Amino acid sequence: MNFFIVLRKELIEQWRTKRMLIVAAVLVIFGLASPLLAKVTPDLLKLIPNAPAVLAGLFPTPTVADAVSQYIKNMSQFGVLLALLMSMGSVAQEKERGTAAMLLAHPVSRFTFLLAKFVALVCTFAVSLAVAALGCWYYTLLLFKALPWGPFLALNGLMLLVFLVYVAVTLLCSTLVRTQGAAAGLAFAALIIVAGVGSLPRIDEYFPGRLFTWGGMIVLGGGDPAWAAFWISLGIITGALFIAWLVFRRQEL
Amino acid sequence: MIQIESLHKHYGAVHALDGLTMTVEPGVVFGFLGPNGAGKTTTLRILTGLARPTSGKVMVAGVDLASDGRTLSHRIGYLSEEPTFYPWLTSWEYLDMLGHLHGLDLTARTSRVKELLELVSLAEAGKRRIGGFSHGMRQRLGLAAALVHKPEVLLLDEPVSALDPSGRKEVLELIERLSGQCTILMSSHILADVERVCNVVGIISRGRMIVQSPREALMDRYAQPVFEAEGEDTAAVKRWADTVRQQNWATAVSLDGDRLRVTVSDVKRARRELLASAVTQEIALRRYEEVRPSLEDVFLQLVGKEAIQ
Numbered sequence A: 001m002n003f004f005i006v007l008r009k010e011l012i013e014q015w016r017t018k019r020m021l022i023v024a025a026v027l028v029i030f031g032l033a034s035p036l037l038a039k040v041t042p043d044l045l046k047l048i049p050n051a052p053a054v055l056a057g058l059f060p061t062p063t064v065a066d067a068v069s070q071y072i073k074n075m076s077q078f079g080v081l082l083a084l085l086m087s088m089g090s091v092a093q094e095k096e097r098g099t100a101a102m103l104l105a106h107p108v109s110r111f112t113f114l115l116a117k118f119v120a121l122v123c124t125f126a127v128s129l130a131v132a133a134l135g136c137w138y139y140t141l142l143l144f145k146a147l148p149w150g151p152f153l154a155l156n157g158l159m160l161l162v163f164l165v166y167v168a169v170t171l172l173c174s175t176l177v178r179t180q181g182a183a184a185g186l187a188f189a190a191l192i193i194v195a196g197v198g199s200l201p202r203i204d205e206y207f208p209g210r211l212f213t214w215g216g217m218i219v220l221g222g223g224d225p226a227w228a229a230f231w232i233s234l235g236i237i238t239g240a241l242f243i244a245w246l247v248f249r250r251q252e253l
Numbered sequence B: 001m002i003q004i005e006s007l008h009k010h011y012g013a014v015h016a017l018d019g020l021t022m023t024v025e026p027g028v029v030f031g032f033l034g035p036n037g038a039g040k041t042t043t044l045r046i047l048t049g050l051a052r053p054t055s056g057k058v059m060v061a062g063v064d065l066a067s068d069g070r071t072l073s074h075r076i077g078y079l080s081e082e083p084t085f086y087p088w089l090t091s092w093e094y095l096d097m098l099g100h101l102h103g104l105d106l107t108a109r110t111s112r113v114k115e116l117l118e119l120v121s122l123a124e125a126g127k128r129r130i131g132g133f134s135h136g137m138r139q140r141l142g143l144a145a146a147l148v149h150k151p152e153v154l155l156l157d158e159p160v161s162a163l164d165p166s167g168r169k170e171v172l173e174l175i176e177r178l179s180g181q182c183t184i185l186m187s188s189h190i191l192a193d194v195e196r197v198c199n200v201v202g203i204i205s206r207g208r209m210i211v212q213s214p215r216e217a218l219m220d221r222y223a224q225p226v227f228e229a230e231g232e233d234t235a236a237v238k239r240w241a242d243t244v245r246q247q248n249w250a251t252a253v254s255l256d257g258d259r260l261r262v263t264v265s266d267v268k269r270a271r272r273e274l275l276a277s278a279v280t281q282e283i284a285l286r287r288y289e290e291v292r293p294s295l296e297d298v299f300l301q302l303v304g305k306e307a308i309q
Helices: A002-016 A019-046 A053-058 A064-087 A092-097 A099-104 A110-143 A149-176 A180-198 A210-220 A227-248 B040-048 B065-074 B091-101 B106-119 B135-147 B165-178 B191-197 B215-222 B234-245 B267-280 B295-308
Strands: B002-011 B014-024 B029-033 B055-060 B076-079 B153-157 B183-187 B200-205 B208-214 B226-231 B250-256 B259-264 B285-291
Touching (some): A002 A019, A002 A110, A002 B091, A019 A064, A064 A110, A064 A149, A064 A180, A064 A210, A092 A099, A092 A149, A092 A180, A099 A110, A110 A227, A149 A180, A149 A210, A149 A227, A210 A227, B002 B040, B014 B040, B014 B055, B014 B200, B029 B040, B029 B191, B040 B055, B040 B065, B055 B065, B076 B135, B091 B106, B106 B135, B135 B153, B135 B165, B191 B295, B200 B215, B200 B295, B208 B295, B215 B295, B226 B234, B226 B267, B234 B259, B234 B267, B259 B267, B267 B285
Parallel strands (some): B029 B200, B076 B153, B153 B183
Antiparallel strands (some): B002 B014, B002 B055, B200 B208, B226 B259, B226 B285, B250 B259
16 A cells, blocks of 8 residues: 555655654653652752752652653643644645655655655654653652553653644644745744633633643542543644645645 | 647636647657747646646546546656655665555566666666765656656656756667657757657647647758858858848848858758858858758747747
């Protein structure tokens, strides 16, 4: 099936252009650093010369909850940023350079072309996040205590889903325009809008960012599930890919 | 093999194709000529499915582009004017991927890729990444990519325009070898190349076909005899050119420094009177000859007429 041939090409690209390595390296560094930062931050503050006594009181003895919170905070920032950076040129750059036309003159449908790009990015983020999660779990075990496997897996699954929302939306932006720079601008604008609207009270329950909070609660206990945000995230991914296909199939290369 | 009827392509107010009609018979090497912006590349992009016509009918290898365009990619090979590739793949990997997309199994692919790399003189560069290839190497790889599935129709957009003389010679020889194996539609603005490899020529201008004919028939019909001369004194040659322009048998007179080129309608009169007028005006000539008219002369004559109309 031609999908797997094009997917293989995409995965080779992810590997040889070191994109996979960059995503993995950044996520792993922050995966490892999260429990470490949670553990040592109060100690570091205590080392400040002439620090007021009240400062030490502000930072109680760190717990596993701090490690998980730090992990979620780091991943939500850098994962989303990486999703944008890795996806913004995926279609626009191929249109700009002419490689898309060279490939699509052969028996490759435009749907296959787009889907292979998305699946390759899914693989990159899934593998990188899996390694980062493993590192975070191990360091948390060393510095605090073992995190429960099932809930921690669920947290990472939800984080991956949020990353894929941004990958799909950026892929759509990359399809809409012809140059990588324009795709980047459009994707950052979309990110700002989603982040802005998603931070409004009550509305935030329906936005992908809510899944980070839900993931944290699954690991640490408490709170209500955010199924609305979950289904809406899946809907955004499907919708963005569908619109990208509708647009791309009518574009001239 | 290729039938195009009343093809229109509009980009807003610009009519890139304005009712193009042409037929390419099976097995021919069709030279698709036209000035810049005439619509050659647009036509080829429509034939490959990379662009959509505004209206008109296109049949390639018996396939109607409007109803069954997706199956067409198995039957055509396309080389764009400036072929681009994934720089992180090797040429072997790229051709192997295309062979795989066309349904060739591993054994068939291995042998086909080897054969093609040898054909385009890239056998030694097979394991090198394409990112380090020169322009000429990429052009040859593009030709190999277009041939990977042994297409019935080969569409070549300016296949040699960016190559150095030796690269051009190699690719033209390759096209000559392919002649008879598949139908070739080749656009070019290098008329000497078209004259060398194409047996049928079509001239397009402003999105319409001006003339389409076997090359020899075109030459017989439109080529007018040409005389060329080189004088020692540029000013004297210029005066002579002014005199020649007044003769009714001189259809075109061009002057390039001390070189005069005269296209004539009545060769017998020209043979008698042209040299005589040089003698009368005491023009010292280094060279004087009656030359075989080229496709370029025909092209300029036809495109010039079209521009005037």
